Amino acid sequence: MPDWPAVDPTPAFLAFSRSAPALLSAEAGAWGEPFRAAAEAALRDRARTPDEARRFFEHFFRPARFADDAPGFLTGYYEPELPASRMRSPAFPVPLYRAPPDLVRLPPSEPLPEGLDDAQGFARLDASGRLVPYPDRAAIEDGWLSAQGLELVWLADPVDAFFVHVQGSARLRLEDGSTLRVGYAAKNGHRFTAIGRVLVAEGELPLEEADMAGIRRWLAAHPERAPALMRRNRSFIFFREIEGADPNAGPIGGQGVSLTPMASLAVDAGFTAYGTPILVDAPELIVESTPFRRLVIAQDTGSAIIGAERGDLFTGSGETAGTLAGMIRHSARWTVLLPLSPGEAP
Template sequence: MADPAMPDIRTQILSFDDLDGWAADDHAAAFDVFNQTCPDLTAPDWQAVCAYATSNPEPRTFFELFFRPVLIEDDADMLFTGYFEPELKGALTPDARYRYPVYAMPPEALEAEEWFSREELLEDDLLAGRGLEIAYVADPVELFFLQIQGSGRITLPDGGKIRVGYGGANGHPYRSVGKELVRRGVYEAHQVSADVIRSWVRRNPVEGRALLYHNPSYVFFREVSEVPAHLGPLGAMNRSVTPMRTIAVDPAFTPLGAPVWIEKDGTDPLRRLMIAQDTGSAIKGAQRADIFFGTGDDAGRAAGRLSDPGRMVVLLPIQRAYALLPEDAQ
């Protein structure tokens, strides 16, 4: 008997003619990003594809020759959102301005399936004085959003910068504070954005602090300043991600490193071949993707506005694609 708690997963192999806008995309740009992480794929079928990619093939022909588009769906509608790399002001030592620590992962948290919640960690000051501080920032709200994004750059008083990347989490599920504001009747769903949440928390400091505690997930960081400033932050594949060509996906459905054709509808429709090079705690499901917009405030505003329907189609090596089909469909 089927488990009613499990989503109904449906797979369908499409042709490239079924992909809206496929012929008009810049396949060479996607090919370059694909090659950045292709050598890290270890399965034999991926290795064969990646070996041929080193022979400098014509990009569109390469994708059409070695892959088949696979539509993987579950019970949820497609949702595209955006993410970015924040830039915060901070310091390596605390002072009256910079007093909110960016913490590294405590060793005991690595061994715990679910550690202390955000509220417990901050209210009881459980991390202070343990040498886990990477840097200190001026704004706890920006630190909260840094944790949601999972990576960022911190500009120091002397103009220097350090980059931090995802170092682990406390094991609690991510809960959206935006959805909580909607549930409380403070805003309608279409009104909520990162800027709106920031503004509300700052106008309501007591209630705002409690709102942030609604998300029990707490993210820790590691310093990754060896990544050159002109490159994007490290994604889940430990490689730099690329603005408007990298997406974060649920690896339970979409293999990391795979090309993914996206058809984003909404105000600014987007038809583009992306590469699945990242993950996110809020990115769950077969039809769920987070588009990387880049670094800084402009990227943050663009990412924060994105919440659109559409569809995503994974490009898989041919044998792997057909192996996903039910036996009666092969």
């Protein structure tokens, strides 16, 4: 890695130290064992400078690349900050829902039941005990979950709610001045559809304008068509309240730890284990006047993140982070740092 000396791995060390307790937990099982020595060291000795963080990763990991020489693809996501209410009102008419009781998580290691060939991890258990597809976004918005008491919180705007679904978490400012953090709990099992791609395919937006800002502008300019477009994404996310979260840290990711801005990456967990450090090199992505080349840690996942070299960079919370996240759609080269095997371990 010729550019490694120029990389500041301090934010990645902070992110890895947040992953360390999860890597050492009983729930981590066999996939956490290769990281044990590094995780114990990260909790024991905090790296305070770039040189200390660099030595840590050099000591416990070795670089590797996937055999396929094709570049990967990097996008960005963030934690929206929005006003919200615990109670429905004319000012806050749009709910975020808890997971319903008839939603079933499908075991990833087992064949999909008949009729669920395209199920994305979830299905509905009907009254007869059969597993069937869960209703899609349109059906849920039309009232499928009404009168079940599943509303977690209410938002002011359906477009904001849609993008909270896309991001998977939010930091909400309640009417009494308190803050509520919500995060991903489950989904309805329908495949995610990127509405920006729909707009490009149908000639509504040029590709270069199909970032989050461009999509929002199109939705605002076409309020009569916006609901139908958003329903083209049949995937629907259910949320949970995140209690006891560090107000200075990011949301809780798929690994169950707080995310670190610009140092946490959502990955396809079927290819990349949580806790894995990855050097992402995206020279056409300019951040703070510099081509993006940073060490990040795999700590989250997402329904649109599929494949070995596909990642979603967590950029932080709030509007500025959202602007940056919406701009990231770049080819990138992945260098994975693999934990040293027992024979190699220091």
